[in-house]
Amino acid sequence: MEPISFPLDDLDDLVARLGRWSAGRGPLYLLLAARFRQLIDEGLLPPGAALPPDRRLAAALAVGRTTVVAAYDTLRQEGRLVRRQGSGTRVASAALPPGPRVRETSNPLFLHLLAAPDGVILLSCAAPVGPPPQLAEAYRTMSLPDADLGYHPAGLPELRTAIAERYGVRGVPTGPEQILVTTGAQQALALLTRLLVAPGDGVLVESPTYPGALDLFREAAAVPCPVTVGPDGIDVTEAVRVMDRQRPALAYVVPRFQNPTGAVLPPLPGRRLVEAANALGVPLVDDEVLADLAFVTGSGEGLPEPPPLSAFGEVIGVGSLSKVVWGGLRIGWVRGPAALVARLARLKAIHDLGCDVPAQLAATRLLGEYGTIVARRVRTLRSGHDHLRAELARLLPSWSCPAASGGQTLWVRLPYGDGVAFAQVALRHGVAVLPGATMDALGGSTRCLRLHFLLPPDVLSEAVRRLAAAWREYAPTPHAPGPGSGPAPEPAPAALNAITV
Template sequence: MTEPARLRDTVTARALSERLDMAAVLGRGGPMYAGLARDLQRLVEDGAVAADARMPSERVLARVLGVSRVTVASAYRSLREQGVLTSVHGAGTFVVPRSDARPWGRLNAGEGPDVLEFVNAAPPPSAFLGAAYEAAARRLASTAAHSGYVPGGVEHLREAIARRYTMRGLPTTADQILVTAGATDAIHAVVEALVGPGNRVLVEHPTYPGALETMRAVGATCVPVPLDPGDPGAFVDTADRAARQHDPVLAYLMPDHANPSGSVLPTDTRRRLAATLHRHGVVTLVDEVAVDLDLDGAGALEPFGAPVPDRAVVTVGSLSKSVWGGLRLGWVRADAAHLARIATGYSHRQLSVSLIDQYAALELLADYEDVVAHRCAQLRAGRDALTAALARSVPSWRFRSPAGGLSVWCTLPSGQRSTDLVDRARERGLALAPGTRFGTGYAFDDCQRIPFTRTPEEIEDAVAVLAELMGGASAGPRERVPSRAVPDAVV
């Protein structure tokens, strides 16, 4: 435990006592310390107690709970033996962060025709991609004298991106846009500029793993705010309380078709949330990578942050989901002051984004409504195939059919763990990302993300393996699996 204790959140005994189910602890039978240890572990796994949190002292927690100090000491000892807690002489007892050293930290199952790759929610190349690159190559041929470096991005492309924001109800000019090499690159640029070591960042929970990793890379602490897709309105009050308690400098949100839950914040909710975070002086980083993936035709909602000043919200987007992940083209939209900081830092590591990719993006944006319609038709077929197969083959799994996005977020039956399921699925040639990748600490080991970005036939194969692992009929041999490798990152 090398991180300075002063950078850690401390969980108070009073806060723990309000969340512990003492009636269950006392009523389970067996040693009281064992029941207390189980309930403390539940809070850690649910994310109610954050990774790296400092636990209250044995003496103080015992007094607040009205139990003996021996009971608390024994519960702490049990959790230390299980690797959930660790004690540092002179500093206290801390929650041990879940390590990514296990195989699912950086998945690498090798190559072979027997791998069903369902780790990443990444669609195949758009049918419009080839023509766009052909046109981009022709445009490139006419710029023989061009140096190839365009800091900030090609002006016509920035204008096209700005027009789309304006059409959606968020007036934007080209000088508010910075072109980046993808959305993750954009997130990294924003976080590097606005977040420093020891700062806290609010994140919806569950959330995109890449964002969590970016926050940790700059030394920030992620403060998880639970998001229930069935009750998104409650998120505002929880975020308000978290902002008061933790004094974050940034909040990272995916208000449209969130990864992995697929949740969408209604217009009134996003307005209240934007105003609440602005009131606390928190800049909101809005990830719109899936904003266009509206599968049920509900229509685009007002962009997050439209009613608040531009300085309150920084937005990132890309073409990775609507077009292809191999087209490394994203952007940042921000007010002039924030964009200047972000662009200055970005220029230190990226002189310019590929010119041919920018020209291709310009062609794609010219026909973007058709591009999106084609992609949504593909994803709608995949979603419908997946939800039907899950309901038929693993009826004990609970899930909501998302109105958009790229994946279904499932709750596993009681006693089942995603990390175990991932290990067993790998042996059957099915590669998955465990639920724990989408949260902090030990959260979401009872959840499983299943992307619907593959073909309906591949989806049926994957669910057949899951059904077998859950005790159903044997899936049998598979004759067709196009995936050749399991990528390292989870998108």
């Protein structure tokens, strides 16, 4: 029988699936073997799957080849792997038989959330730490409806109205029938993908872009059509060319404080993008989740808010309260044509019959105080941004770290090396970062990292201290071998777990 082909997209995907394998106690080879054992026993590495050669995996994980060899040999002795000269290393046929093909995330952004706390500082997942006081007050004072089933697949009418009114204030007249309330922006994107994208369809994406969207498009077996992002956002000329030639089923953009680069698309190119998408019949999705997070300058003024893309034509807007209020308040929405929203509501009804009603009531209340909540959040973000950049300049001056004008993250470029490999070393020093390659469908951004600045100042300082220690270990010197060329030093377990964040 022919062996089952390796089920992952590439080596970077395997490294991502391995996740936080090194953030524990004990020798690295045992930690690596334990994580491979879990992937094999869960059927995520099926019988016959070919594993990367020793040297190649060692370089990707920034460890010595002996670490990988020892891990593979441990699993071979357990009967989980077969190693033969000339045919490489494969999962043994006696392993768990493969089940139905299900695309699960290999995105470190999500894997870091699924793993139990272990002393690692998460600079990978950008979300506010703790809700504002208005959220607790909204729950404390709310009144639940007496005569109501509690099922509202399209969302509570009062919340749909409040969201629609906010679009009206921004210069985009909107009725409540144009709003679908979702369980966060991630579900909004998931529903749009399920409705509009079929296997093999093209999807225009920015390069790099939000990795959670890439996961959804891959799950749908779509083909990414990446377009580069520069200092002023997506290359609109190239985006129009891609839409004209390939007619993708969907175009997904983050025009304001682009995730991860922080770029802002000016209004005129934005208008051109919308008009081209409308003329070519390509549904254009505007991810507005970060749009309100413009920094306040020393004079107290923020970045002038341009009109949303939906002011220029037919655009599907996706928003959320997770970045302004709290990630635990799972309230997002879709703004679009009423006919599209009705179809999405019918699709959402299949999955969950509607969002949590108390959360929707709280969200309605919070939208009435939205300006105050945004101002408080932005002040905290600006302070964290300045502190993180100052610490990076002090301890890692060779890293390129341009200032952001809003949002929650810095887009950092390493002077040399590979972000995926460095992220492995950083994990062993107790800090998780998001490598640029995991967000780039073009395969670029390999020397980039995305770092957020939402943690308290003392924690950000400790995170940078750990990053600096990781960089000293990772960065080759004239008298030392580079990453992957020899055994990596074992971390001190007590030091790694000394601080639990």
